[in-house]
Amino acid sequence: MSRPQFDPSTYAAQLAEKTQRLRELLAPFAAPEPEVFDSPREHYRLRAEFRLWREGEDRHYAMFEAGDKHTPIFFEQFPIASRRINELMPRLKAAWQASPALGFKLFQVEFLTTLSGDALITLCYHRPLDAAWQAAAEQLASELQVSIVGRSRGKRLVIGKDYVEEELQVAGRLFRYRQPEGAFTQPNGAVCQKMLGWAYEALGQRDDDLLELYCGNGNFTLPLATRVRQVLATEISKTSVNAALANLADNGVDNVRLVRLSAEELTEALNEVRPFRRLADIDLKSYQFGSVFVDPPRAGMDVDTCELTRRFDNILYISCNPETLAANIAQLHDSHRISRCALFDQFPYTHHMEAGVLLQRR
Template sequence: MAIHQVAPESYEQQLDHKLALLKRQFATLCLPEIDVYTSPSSHYRQRAEFKIWQENGRANYAMYEPGEYKKPYVISDFLVGSERINQLMPALLDAVNSNETLRKRLFQVEFLTTKSGEALITLIYHRPLDDEWQGLAQQLKAQLKVDIIGRSRKQKLLLDRDFVIEKLQVDGSELIYKQVEGSFTQPNAHVCEKMLSWANKHTHNAKGDLLELYCGNGNFTVPLSRHFSKVLATEISKTSVEAAKFNFAQNGIENVEIARMSSEEFTQAMDHVRPFRRLSHIDLSSYQFSSIFVDPPRAGLDDDTLSLSQRFDNIIYVSCNPDTLFDNLTKLSATHLIEHFAVFDQFPYTHHLECGVILRRR
C-alpha cells in the first residue's frame, strides 16, 4: 500500500475503480449482478507490522513505498490500523525509547488486535534476549495491558500467551475465535463479519454434508457447520488446526472433523491413490457430500482440486486473487453455473479485492 494513497474522502471512488477493472476482467463469464460489501474507510486493519528505523539513538516506526525499500518513511500513526493499534503505537514507542535494553537492535514491531479490544505485540530483535529484557517486557506488558512476545533468531519468549480472542457478530450470533500470532487471520474484522454473513445466506438451506479445504482456524467452518449435517475440514498448518479445534469447542460445534493435510493430499485420499494415517480416524464413506467450500491461497486451486470440486453439486469459493479466480471459474463453468458473485473490500486503497462465488451444478 502506497502511503499517499490512503485517503478516506476518496474511498468510494477507489472502490468503483476496482469494480470497473474486475467487471472488465470477468466480462467473458457473464457474471450475475455483483454484491458489493464495503469496508470502513479508516481504522479497519486489526493487524499491522512496522519496520523500526533507528536514528540518533531513537527508534521510529517506518514504512516503505513499493519499490523504494531503502528509503524509509517515518510515521507516528497508521490511519488504516485499528483504533487500538493507533492507541498503542505512541505508548509503546515512548516506552522503548526510554530504555536502552528495550530499544537496542529492535528492528520490527507487529500488532495483532481484535474488535473486542485485546492486543498482542511482538517485538523482533537482531540480538539475543536475556532475563533483563524479559523483566522490562513484563513491566511493559502491565503498563500497556497487552500480551507481549519477544523474538530474535531461534528465540521466542512468551510473557503469557501467543494469541488473542476475537469476538465477531454475525447474523445476531457472537462467534469466538482464537487468533494465533504468526498464523493467518482475516485482517479486516468488519469485512470478515460481512463475508461470514454472506456465506451463511447462501448455505442456510443446505442439505447433506460439507467438505471444506483450507479451513485455517475455522473462520468459515464455525458458522457454516450449523447448516450441514456433518463437516469434514482440512488444513495443513498444525497451529491453525489446533486453533480450529479450540474454536469449534468454544462455539459449541460438534459436527466437524478436521484432518491436517493439503488439498492435494486429500484429493489423493478421495481417489484412493494412497492411504493417509492422518485420515485413519475418519470414515470417508460415511459422508454424503453435497457441497464443497474452498478458500485457497493466492495461487488458486490446482488442477486436481479443481477436478475434485466439480464432483460436488454446490461450490462455495472465496478467493483472495481475482486473477487465479478467473482462471479457475473458466474451467468450473464447464460443469457449474455461477449463481452469485460478491466482492469484499478487505484492503481499501490497494488493487486487492476479495471475491465470493456460489456455483451450482448444471
C-alpha cells in the same frame, strides 16, 4: 509492509474501479451483478507491521513504498490501523526509548488486534533475549494490558498469550476465535464479518454434508457448520489446525472433523490414489457431501483440486485473487454456473480485493 495510499476522498472511486474489474473478470461466465461490501474508511486494519529506522538518536516506525527498501516513511500514527494500534504506538515507542532492555537492537514491531479490543505486540530483535528483557516486557505488558511475544534468532518468549481473542457475529450468533501470533488472520475485521454473513447466507440451510478446504483457524468453519449435517475440514498449517480445534471446542461446535492435510493430499485420498494415516479413523465414504467450501491462497486451486470440486453440486469459493478465481471458474464453467458473486473490500486504497462466488451445477 508497504504503505497504502490513504485518502478517504478517493474511496468511492477506487471501490467503483474494483467493482468494474470484477465484472470484467467474471463477464465471460455470465455472472450476475456483484454484491458489494465496503470497508470502513479508516481504522479498519487489525494488524500492522513496522520496521524501526534510526535517525540520529531516535528510532521511528517506518514503512516503505513497494520496491524501495532504502527510503523510509516515518509514522507517529497510522490511520488505516485500528484505534487500539494507534493508541499503543506512542506508548510502546516511549517504552523502548526509556528502557535499554526493551530498546537495544529492536528492529521490528508487529501489532495484532481484534474488534473486541484484545491486543498482542511482537518485538523482534537482533540479539538474544535475557532475563532483563523478560522483566521489562512483563512490566510493559501489564501497563499496556496486552500480550507480548519476543522474537530473536532461534528463540520466542511469550508474555501472556500467544494469540488474541476475537468475537464476530453471524446471523445473530456470536462466535469466538483464537487468532495465533504469526498465523494468517483476516486483516479487516469489519469486512471479514460481512464475508462470513454472505457465505452463511449463500450456503443456505442444508441436510447434507460440507467439505471445506484451506480452513485456517476455522474462520468460516464455525458459522458454516451450523448450516449442514456435518463438516470435514482440512488445513496444512499445524498452528492453524490447533487454533481451529480450540475454536471449535470454545464455541461448542461438535459436528466438524478436522484433518491436517493439504488440499492436494485430500484430493489423492478421495480419489483413492493413496491412504493417509491421518484419515485412518475417518470413513470418507460415510459423508454425503452436497457442497464444498474453498478459500485458497493467492495461487488459487491447482488443476487436480479444482477438478475435485466439480464433483459437488455447490461450490462456495472465497478468493483473495480474482485473477486466479477466474482461471478456476474457466475450468469449471462447463459443469457449473455462477449464481451469486460478491466483492469484499478487505484492502482499501490498494488494488487488492477479495471476491466470493457460489457455483451451482448446471
